[in-house]
Every structure is written in structure tokens, then in C-alpha cells.
Amino acid sequence: MSGATVLTDGDIEDEPAGVFPMHRLDVPMPNSLPFAIGTFDSIGPMSRADFPHRHTFYEIVYVTGGTGTHVRDLHRAELRPPHLEFILPGQLHHWEDCRGVEGYVVLFTEDFLLDHPGDREILRRLGAAPWRRLDERANGWAGPLVADLDREYRMGAGGFDSVLRALLHILIVRAGRRLAEGPAVPERAPSVVEEFVGLVAGSDPAGLSVRACAERIGVSVGHLSEIVKEATGRTPGELVRQARTHEAKRLLARTELTVRQVALRVGFDDPAYFCRFFRRETGTSPGAFRKGGGDFHHDHRIPSIAGSGAGSIGS
Template structure:
């Protein structure tokens, strides 16, 4: 936010006040609203939840930071990061408008990741203690798992494939995933597939059948059932609902 002030409305009925210069982070699925004073200005960037995977996997403190709505002041001790963010947001908008330029999606991912990391740096203290039972080796294994999932999720590999690559048993890998990420390996794989499907459904004109094949599903009908089981709705209904929401 570059000018003005307002309140972030969420679980607290009174709302949390904010004023420029600041940045506001809203996590996926958070119920929220805003009350802006007249004359307020700023940039709004909406990204799909899978963009959080890499920064969240890289550091447990970052992972915790991204679970809650945050109001990040951009002045005083945070002025250095603010200068970087003031440069990154315009670059993100400019690159987003270059639809036909080679490498556009890669650069968008890089800009989004850097913005998220710099926002988290402001609020995360390096001395934040790790949760009981966690270890640096398990954190590294989770990061390795996230990296492998990003590379192979379209291949529908069994959990044993990831366990072998990381050098642990299937049971141990599932214990690490549940402790470090709050979900089993199978659940993390399903989330990655659903995140990719959601992105393609909302932001591309690709037919649902083609999206199913691109995500490694041999049977589009099974993809429909998988998507509905994970989200509670069909791919077609999800696409229509989300596009109507974005248009409004």
C-alpha cells in the first residue's frame, strides 16, 4: 500500500488498522475483507497457493509465517526491504503484461518468490525456535521432498519412489511429512496436482480433458472424480465459478 490507511477485517470483528507504507499478506482460504480510507492507493497481486510451496519448504520459520494474515510496515527498520519491494511489484506487473515474451512464466515465478521471501524476512526472527521434535535434517528432507514433488508430480510416482530418492523408508518419510508439513506424502502429491489443475483451469483456455492429460491422468473421467473428491466440485464448475469471481 503506497498511500492512505484502512482496516483488515478477519476473525477479529474490530479489524486490524494499517497505514501506508505497508504490505499486507493474506494466506490461502483466509476469510478477510478491507475498509479503505478515501484516496488509498496500492497494488494488489493474487497468486495461486502453490507459489508458496518453495519458500515454505525452504525454512520452517517461513512456513509458520505464511499461515496467517500479516500487516508488514514498510518504514523504519524495514526500509531496506521496502525499497526492494517497491522495485519488484512494478516489475511483476510489467512482466505479467508480456504474454507473448519468452520465459514470462519463469520470471513471474521468480518475482513472486522473491516478494514472498522479502515480506517474510521482515517478520521472521532468525532466532525463532523450531517446534519440538523437529530437526534440521528433517527440514532438509522435507525440502528435498518438495523439490522432487515439483519435478515428478505429473508422473504419478508411488511414495516409495520419493522415499528411495531421499534415502529413507516410506514410513519414515510419511512421519517426516506429517510432522514438518502436516500431511502425508500422498496428500502433498494430491495438493500439488490440484494446485496445478486450479491454475490451468482459471488462467488458461485449455480444455479440461487436455489439462487432465497434461497432469498425467490417462482417463479424464478419473481426473474429474479425483478433482471432485479433493475440492468438492467438478473442474468445469470450478473454472466457471472462479472466473466469474475474478471478473467481478
């Protein structure tokens, strides 16, 4: 598969029976932001993939026209545009019988939420909510916000990365408000996976552990590991390490705390061990990350969708 989205391991044909392909956003850091936006056509045919798959990044779809069905975690939603919907890392989804689908696709990794870590919890709730049609009032703010994101991304003017994060934050918060204000939906008990993801998103990274989460949910560590891996393609330990790394990046890039203080904030008593952990997870040291201003201060868009005739990037 060409473009900015690639399989994490091998090709689709190589996947064992019953294992769905997992795609990642192929952003060549540090030359590009972990973010992309484009129309369904400019993103490419993978934006309407008709086979079940998952990805390691977040996806927002703003559908303004067309017909068909979207299937997310086995829940089917007939398209009745306009829609503003959210797909989380690890969620299984695909499109069926789509005709003339129009709108925008927004792709970004966990790292792009650096300035607004609370958005992860809002996104979790949005990703668990059923698809609903936007009413006229909601579409009145959603459409211009998505258009601003697209315009800012294509222009690439100075400081555009900060503007993109601010616009995305507004979009997520307003969508969260709409979810809270929307019509009541039947209550259902959250799944074990949803509980675990919620705990990871909302807990202090310093106190995070797979065993503590399993005890709080009321399942064994082995059972938690099995179902989280099956649902997300990643182990609970990987998700916990990701949460700690994300908070460490935020503190290094946005505060004046020393590396020792950052290590303590994310649960490491030994700064040397924290440095080894951080390098293993990110490929760079805490000091080099801070000196470079973090992964997010760059002026380059993803070349594959920066203009017309660009290569495909999938969802």
C-alpha cells in the same frame, strides 16, 4: 474460536497430548477470496497466539514495532523491527512475551498462488530461512508493498483480486531476492520433510508419487509418511494430491486445454477418473470450475475483517 480462522478438527481442549492444533482459513467460497490482510489488531488476538499451533495456509508477518519473541519450528527470534517474515503451512509457531506489536498480517491459501505457481518454491525457501531484520533499503520497498496490499483489499474495487495476486507476487519475489543477497548463514542439511516439500513444490505433478519421492530422498515410504504427518498434520499423499489439484486448477482457469489434456498434464490417463478425483478434492467438476472462472474471480472480502469492529481471525 470465532472469525475466519478455525481449527480443522474440534477445539484446542480436545487435542490429544503432544498434538498441536491445526487452524485453517475459513473462507466461504465462492463468496470470498482465499486471502486476507489486516493489522495485528484488526486480525485479532490469534495473530499473536502464545500457544504452539500450525495452520493449513501461508502467513506473512510484517512487524513494524513492538517487543517480544517469535518461535517457529523451535527456532527463537527476538523482535527487532522491522521484520518481513514467512510462515508456511504446517510450520509450528507461537509468540512469547509480546508487547505493543504493530504491523500487518497477510494470510492466503495455496489456491491464491494460481497465477504464479513458482512462488511456492520461493516461499518454501523463505519459510526455512532464519528471521532477520529488514535494512533501510529493504524496508523501503516492503512497507509500501504491504500498504498497497492492505489498501487494495479494503477498497475492493473492480479487478482487485488480480491486483492483490500481482502485488503478492512482487512481494514474494523481492523477498526471495533479499534472501539470496543477504548475509550467508551456516549451511545445514535439509530435513526429510523439507526435501519432500521441495520435491512436491518443484516437480512435474504428472510424475509425482509418494514412493518416488521417498526413493529420491532415501527413506522408506512408512518413515516418510510418519514424519511428514507429524510435522505438517497432513500425509504425503494428501500433499501430492494437493499439488496435482492446484496444477489442474491453474490449467483449467488459465489455458484452453481440454479436460482430457489437463488430466494427462497432471498424471491421469483416464479423464473420467480425473473428473472423479477433481470433484472429490474440490467439491465441483472440472467443467463447472472452468465455467465459473475458477475459485478466484469474486468481489467479496472476508466479512469478519472487512471493517472496524470485525471479528477475530487467527494465525
